[in-house]
Structures are given as C-alpha cells and as structure tokens.
Amino acid sequence: YANPIGCNQKSGEFTLGRFDPITGTNWNRMYHCNNQLASQFAKQYCDADDQILKTAFKAALISDVEQQLNGPDYRLTTGKRIALNLQRLAHQADIVLDLHTGPISSQHLYCPEYATESARYFNIPHVLVIPNDFDGAMDEASFCPWWQLSEQLAQQGREFNVQVEAFTVELGSQEKIDLSAAFDDAQSILSYLNHKQVFVDAPYKPKVMTRYGCQLNDYIAYYAPMGGMVEYLAPLGGHIKAGEPIAKILRMERYLSEQPLQTLSFDLDAIAILHFASASVNQGTELYKFFTNVFEL
Amino acid sequence: YANPIGCNQKSGEFTLGRFDPITGTNWNRMYHCNNQLASQFAKQYCDADDQILKTAFKAALISDVEQQLNGPDYRLTTGKRIALNLQRLAHQADIVLDLHTGPISSQHLYCPEYATESARYFNIPHVLVIPNDFDGAMDEASFCPWWQLSEQLAQQGREFNVQVEAFTVELGSQEKIDLSAAFDDAQSILSYLNHKQVFVDAPYKPKVMTRYGCQLNDYIAYYAPMGGMVEYLAPLGGHIKAGEPIAKILRMERYLSEQPLQTLSFDLDAIAILHFASASVNQGTELYKFFTNVFEL
C-alpha cells in the first residue's frame, strides 16, 4: 500500500485514494530524482566495468534516498516520507512494478521508451510510451537515473543498457474488485516476469492480442467544456472516430429555457482509456483521457 | 432538486448527495407530519361531505407547513427549510412522485400499502410496501395525514378513501446517466399517470412483467461483518438463495498470516436491491439491502 491514509479516507461512500485529504497532494508524484548522479557517475566510473558501475550506482541511489530520509525530521511531508521509504526499497530491485488502479479505467501500462519490447509480455492492450523526463512518479524515479546514466555513457561512446525496468501497471477501476480479473492480472505479470527470466522453466506466456501504443505527449485529457450531468458514450478501450459523440451533457437548469442537452465530440481519432467516475461534473472537470496518434506495438 | 447543496458537494470525484456535508443530516428525512390534524378533523368534520372535508384538510396541511416556515427565522435548519418549502408545494397535489436515485441501486418503488394496485402501473419490478408510520420522508409526509384521516373516519364507520397517492420512485444508480433508460422511466411514470386519468385518451400502458413485493419490515440491511476489499457477487435485482455466497471480502493485512479471503452469505432467500458504492468497506458498513419474504404483486 503506497497510500495508507487516503485509502482509509471516506467522504460519503467513495474513497479519496491518491490524494492527501489535507493538502490535496497526489501521493503518486512525490518521488525523488537526483539529476546530478548520472553525470557524476559517467565521469567518475568511465573506466569501471559494467558490473562495478551498476553496483556502485545502485548503492548511490539508495544512499541518496537515505540522505533525504535522514535530514531533520521536520523537513519531510507525510507524502514525501512515504515515497522515500518506498523508493529506498525500489532502488534495490532490477524490476519495479507499481500496481495502480484508477477511478473508472481500462487496463493500461506506463512503459519507458527503451522497454517497449517488454511491454508485449503483459496482457495489457494499451501501452503509454514515456520519455526520459522525471515527473515525480515511482516508475520514473526507478528508471530515470539509469536511463540518464545510459545516455551519458552513450555520449562517451560506451554502450550501457538501462539496467532497470520499471512500469506502472494500471489494472482498471479502483472501486471494482473482481477476483477472476485479478487472476488474469496475475497471469499477465507472471508472463512478463518469466520473460525477464525470474523463473526457471515456467510456462507463463503472453496472450496473443493487439497492443496499442501512444506517446505520452499524445495522451490527451478532455476537460468538460461546461458543467452538468454526463452520459458517457465512449466505451473504455473503445476506438472512437474524430467528431463522433463521446458524451452528452444535460443541464437541468436550462430546461425549458434553452438547449438543455449538449453532445460533445473530440477532434481526433482516439482510444478512451479512462473517464471521470461521477455523472456530475463542473466546467473543466477531466471527463476523459484519450490515446491519440495510436500505433500498433 | 431537493438537495441543492449536497449535489454540488464533491470530495474526490464522487458526489455527497443526500447528506448535509456539515451535519450529516439526511435531507430526505426532514419532512414534517402533524399527527394531531387527522383526529381533530375526524371529529370536527364528522358531518361534512367528502369534498368539503378534502378541501378543508388540504388547506389545513398547507397552513400547518406554513406555520412552521413562518416561525422565527433562526428556528429552521438548512434541511428543514428546504423540506418545508417542498412540502408546501406537495400538499397542493393529489399525486406526489419523489424521484430518487441511490448509490448503486436497482429500480424500486416505495409504495403505501393502500396503493399496491397502482404500483402495477409502474414498470418497476421491485415494490416496497410501507405501512402508515411516519419516518420523515417526503412520500410519507404526503400520504400519512390522509391515511390517518381515513383510518380515523373508518373507526366512526365512515368510508373515506385516502385522497392522495405518493411514491418514492427509485430510478437506479446515482452516478449513471443513461438517456434511453431515462426514456423508459418516463414511459413508466406516464403509464401510472394515465392509470390515474391525468391524461385523456392517452396510449401509455404498463409493461407485462413480474412485480415482486416486500414489506418494509422485511427490507433488511446487511452490514459488513468485517472491513476489507469487497467483491460483490449478488447481482442487483438478482434472486439469491439462503446460504449462497453474496460477497467476498479480501483483507490484505492478513495476507500470509491467516485466511485473507472470507466468503459472506445471507441466511434468507432474498432479492439484492442495492449495494454499497465502493469496494472498500469498514466493519459495519451497509453492504447490501435485501428484499426478503418476497411475494408476487
């Protein structure tokens, strides 16, 4: 559990989840990345062999997190302390899987660009390809330093693969527990781990399926252009055409006075990955997130 | 809109709905019933003809509500003021339909015992039969005084039908807007209104369907015997058998230490009418509400 406070936080029936109820902080964006480390190691270890470099860099990442944790107690927010403790564990591993759910969401995978080959071993049809930019997430905190190191060494002409794979695995809707779907999710993860040779002679294989990719830049939030009651028309995972209706917004306060029902559409071909969890929205509420410029992986 | 504040109240994505965010008051239980009025009128109007009695009693109900509203301003809570204003309108009518939605809910109808005949004209498969006890709801506030009057006069040997019909019409899940379902709901209501001769020569007829009834006393809340993550197994509107699994509760904190997965069942045959909206529950959270001792209507 990464969010021990939010997951016990209720207001009405639903669970607040990933936000600090006090400050609104998104706990999934509190991780730490020291951008200096990679260039420092590329210089200092330019003659070291790969294994020594890997061991030293891993130790440096852990020690860097520990330094953050060991500062004066009063310097750490609730979320930062939790994140750093998780990250200290994560840096010890070569594979980091951050299992998530979203409000109302289809399965999708956050996958760093260099690891798209591995994405084919998860049974997840939607893959978000992310670049080497740190934005506070656990998966990025795990792979960015290694990716930076790999790039720094490439500039010296040395090939040094990214030594770590990290993914955020979005398993679906957070308020839905389905044990048979959970079994499928486990198979999917086992298939990936088998590919990474975590097991010996294990039978886990990926399903044959079409996997769609999308660059992070092309992952587009669609905010409600007006407030009201929403009928969501684009099915999760559904491929919609530019200009097709994706939602209807009913504004009861305009009933009998002007057009109370508005049809919304999106100006690009897209796949609907998630939508807002409630039928009641404000102007500017995130209605949908869409994959655009989709390609087959 | 009966709940102008709650329906704009968000905490995370979901809508607080029927509760006052400040005090927790359920706004649907703030209505007013003066139990003295019926016996007073039964005495005072024992010789008046039905129409005069009806007119006078209706006027008395409205005036009784207005007295409540016209007391010192500081005597009225937010919810009470809203309720009384709605009730002042409602008492003017012969038919009162209080349209509701629930968190995750199948369609059902709250129907006073004397009006079960009318319940057959709604296209709603589940009918909750309620007795002549006032518990604060709008429908009860509308019919209880008339029902009391009818009973008082019956004791005098005079037959005086309850002059008002009032129903709470539960249309389904509150966070789901579906315009074609809304169209069906409208047909259902038109069918009832046609039966009550609101229209002339209108074509609206009820659907042929099995309607199941349940006494309010047999409408049973099932509270979670332990906290955890819930997989709901009983489908809304589904007929379940005593002892069948209705939910599984997953307690991750017991993983590896003791039985983390518990299967729940209910000791009566039942129809699942609604369930909690979230997969995360505390011990004692209302998981389900069940019709039991079901009969065909």
Place this chain on the structure above:
Amino acid sequence: YANPIGCNQKSGEFTLGRFDPITGTNWNRMYHCNNQLASQFAKQYCDADDQILKTAFKAALISDVEQQLNGPDYRLTTGKRIALNLQRLAHQADIVLDLHTGPISSQHLYCPEYATESARYFNIPHVLVIPNDFDGAMDEASFCPWWQLSEQLAQQGREFNVQVEAFTVELGSQEKIDLSAAFDDAQSILSYLNHKQVFVDAPYKPKVMTRYGCQLNDYIAYYAPMGGMVEYLAPLGGHIKAGEPIAKILRMERYLSEQPLQTLSFDLDAIAILHFASASVNQGTELYKFFTNVFEL
C-alpha cells in the same frame, strides 16, 4: 476513544470528528436503551432487598447489551458495534463520565436532574439539566434504566435512589489542546470523584464559582437566517441580553446592490455556550447554542 474512524478523518485541515464520514451518523447517539427492563424488574424484584436488586439489574443491563452484540454479525452498523462495546463496559460502573469536546465550545456539563447536587463539585460554570428521556447518548444510556427503575419503584411507594451517576463533560473546543487547561479539567473531575468518595482522605475540593443551570428544553439552537460570512459577537460563556447584537453576517454578493451587512440578535436573555466553527455559513447552519431561562445552581 469512542470515534476511532472520525477522529482520523480529514478533509482539508479539520477533523470530521463525531460523524461517520460515510453515512453522516452521529456516533454519540447510537447507544441502546431497553425500556422494558425497569418495569419488569420493578415487578419481579418488588420484594428483593436493594443490594440484590442492584446486582441483578446491573447484570441484566450488561446481558441485554451482550445480546445485541451477539446477534448475527451483519445486523450491526459500524457505530452501533462501537457504542455497544463501550456500553458493555459502562454498565459495569457506578459512575460514568463521557468526556467530550465540541467544535468551538465553552465548558458545560450534561447533568441528569436527580444529580444536580453533584454538578456543584465539577468546576464547570454551565450545567444543562436533562430529564429522564433517552435520546441515544452514552450518559443517558447509563442512567435512564436506573432512573426508570427508581420511578417505577416510587410508584410502588418504595424509595430506591438512582444507583448510577452519568455525565457528559464538555471540556471545550476540539481543535485546541492546552495542557494547563487539561490540568484544571483533571482537578475538576478529581473533585467530583472525591465527593463521590472514590478516594480516601483526598484533598480535591470544588472551586467557589457561580454555576448556571438550564433545562434541556431551554437549550436553544440558533440557525443562520441567511448564508454569508459571520462575525461572531457573543463571547462563549457570555451573558447576552435579548435584542443585543450576537453576530454580523456579511454577504459580499450583495455588495453595492443592497444592504450587504446584517446584524443578528436573539429574542431572549441567554448564555452563549457554543458557536459554529467556521465563518462561512449556509442559511440554516447552526450558529449558536444558547442557555435560556438560566438559573443559579
């Protein structure tokens, strides 16, 4: 801690406290009272001596609570289960003190009518005198059955004092911790306990102070007659005169168009015991609670 869930529940900085965040239930009003027990015992034990009666009735109260707890697990809400467990403990005692705080509140004491003599041993200047009516609170649950028994026996001409004393001790504002005030509160409680001979030769004495009493019926909530921003003018514990200003309400949305500033007053002499915790109120929000028809105790 009676409210283990609410006291960890935050939304923004403040603590939800006494309400179930899911259902709005006030956890302090979930206690149990079996009104049959007293008359049953008055009959059955009419010839038993006082000590035997006391012992048997105490055992019956505990067993009655245990029966509630031992029903099917799914019958108990979160709050009911907590309340019954606390009550099972409370019925074992002869003195029950339910320590409370309120949002923004002066010290006051809920005291059953038969125990006003004891109220003089607390160093609390405001005493709310409550009758023998059960309204769900812990103190009432503790003394009502004994008070009923005493009254039943009085009808038989037998004098049998209420064997239990129970108070709700309101210690002040919930978001203010002050250890020196806490020390004074402890002295106040020790003084009462000393009066009840809990200690041998202990020095704890009540302070000399004027104590004001008020009947529960005269404890009046003052709801905001309009929404807006509030300046509270009546100091907590302050004696206000009928017609004096008690608050100003500023309605910015009326600025420049009509009178934006309203002065509120109350039509009775009163003592302000508590006020709303926020400066932003809706129409109908509880602004103040007042002692009226105050007498010296």
Place this chain on the structure above:
Amino acid sequence: YANPIGCNQKSGEFTLGRFDPITGTNWNRMYHCNNQLASQFAKQYCDADDQILKTAFKAALISDVEQQLNGPDYRLTTGKRIALNLQRLAHQADIVLDLHTGPISSQHLYCPEYATESARYFNIPHVLVIPNDFDGAMDEASFCPWWQLSEQLAQQGREFNVQVEAFTVELGSQEKIDLSAAFDDAQSILSYLNHKQVFVDAPYKPKVMTRYGCQLNDYIAYYAPMGGMVEYLAPLGGHIKAGEPIAKILRMERYLSEQPLQTLSFDLDAIAILHFASASVNQGTELYKFFTNVFEL
C-alpha cells in the same frame, strides 16, 4: 472571489478553500507565464520609447492570456479557466493586490524584491521577499513578465523600471471575520495606494511599526515529526529562539506504555507566521511556517 467552488465546499464545519475538492489542485497556483515574451520584446522594441514599449507589452500579455482561453474548450481545467480569466483582468492594471487569508495565520505580505520600498506603506509587520521566479501565483504572474523585461533591457544597458507592482496580501485567519480588523486592513491598503498616488491629497499614511523581512528561501515549513494531538506554543507573529519549545505532541496511544508527551523545537531563531488549523495531525503534516534569517525592513 478567486475560488468559487472551494469556498462553498464543506466537510464538517470547515471550508475546503483553496483546493479543488475533486483533484486537490491548489487554485492559487494555476496562473500562466510566458517566459518568451520578455526576451522577444527586449529585442523587438529595443529602440522604442518607454511608453510605447509599456503599452505594447501590456497588450501582448493580455493577448497571450486570451490565446490560452480561446483554444479548444476541452483543453482547460476548472482552475486554469478561472485563473486565466482573472489574469486577463489583472494584466490591465499597474497595481495588483491579491487578498488572501490562511488557515490560522498572522498578517504577512508577499513582496517582490524590487518593491520592498513599497512594502513599508502597508501596515503589515511581516514581509516575505520573493525573487524573480514564477511558481504559478497571481502576483508572480503579474510582475514576473515585467521584471524579466526590465532585466533583459538592463543587459542591453537600458534602464526600464518594472512597470507593475503586485503583492499577495495575507490578511490573517480564514475562519475569523472581524470587521474592525477589516477596517484596519482597509487603512493599510489605502496607505499603500496613496503612496502610489492613486488618490489626490489623501490623508492615508502608514503606521510607524517595525517591519520584518525574510527571503522566500528562508521561509521554512516545519512538518510534524510524528502524529498526535498538538499544543501550539509559538504565538503567531512571535519571535522564537532556536531550541525553545514550539509545540507539544500528545500521543494517547502511548499512554502508560512509553513517553506519551513530546516537546518539539526548531533549530533556528524564527518568527512563527502560520500554523496548522487543527490540533490533530499526521506525521508529516505542516505544523508551522517560519520566517528565518529575519532582517528589519
């Protein structure tokens, strides 16, 4: 009103205020700054006279905001849309005062470094001196572009004063309305405006008082090193010495088992500017914000 949704949002008695209840977004950090504009104008208008440059740059700022507003409707979040609309108004002015309140807060002024002279005309004892870095706030959005322009031109050897003054004026605690304090606040603002020659022959003068300054970098948040119930010991606006007690934390769950009462101190001399609004905190909750390395202004 900059936060029309948050200020109507309640959970329990208190007001959510500056956070979007759905996403946790801080609405005061959604403003827009186009860093390209200044360098573009420094180049393009290097030969233009000051007045022409000012007029053109002001028009460009407004048009830049309008471009953001005129993109596809679905691109704007709730908060961004509100912020941009406010900013469109603000860019038309030469003086921008963003009036704020905090949870429990003393008066303080956010003042850009170049305008510390003006800070002396407010009757506010605590002045936070902020550098030319944009962090999303309204005041920064107003002055940063002009400050950047001034700096760019300085590099060309041209002296061009920052043409706009913008301050965030923190007026105190958000849940406290006090009309006489409001009158003093108005005098303070009038004194500043008089200094800026907004009035002709007006009498408004600043009070003689010591004003303390602090660099933004030295404005330090103190997070609770452990959860518990807090007694705040450092008075708002009080000068505390390094090592002095600033709070006590009471952990009831440790009562009788280990040290339940902890005394906290801070390792620097400081002025307490604000503290958390509740006595109940989590580990990592922001307890205080302190001015350190304080100087007289």
